[in-house]
Every structure is written in structure tokens, then in C-alpha cells.
Amino acid sequence: MKGKDLLALTVGFNIVGGVIAGLLVGYAFDVWxxxxxxxxxxxxxxxLFFFFIGIISGFRNAIKDLKKLG
Structure with a gap:
């Protein structure tokens, strides 16, 4: 894989990672x-609050990476 291919792959990881991190932090916050x-x-x-924060941060990071691709 070349540099741009890996950067494109991180876009998906940013979105999924942001959502998963938001869910985990939100659940831990509620339990705490x-x-x-x-x-x-x-x-x-x-x-729900941290889930939406995770979505926002994941897409924000994905947009930053997409700007690097173009």
C-alpha cells in the first residue's frame, strides 16, 4: 500500500474509532x-451525549484527513 492508500484507510478508522470511543466513555461515565x-x-x-461527541470528532478527523488526500 502506498501513502495515499493508508491515509484513505484511516478515514474509516477515524469514524469508527470515534463512535466506539464515545460509546465506551459514555457508558463508563454513566456507570461512574x-x-x-x-x-x-x-x-x-x-x-448518548458522548456517542454524539464521538461521531462529531470522528467525522472532524476524517475531514482533516480527506483534505490531506486532495
Missing amino acids: LMERVFKIKTFPFGL
């Missing part, structure tokens, strides 16, 4: 708030 800090049920809110 439920069990340790407030002892209240916050389950879907932290997960």
Missing part, C-alpha cells in the same frame, strides 16, 4: 455517576 458520585440513574444520557 450511578455507582460512585450521585447514586442516581443517568444511563442513557451520558451514553
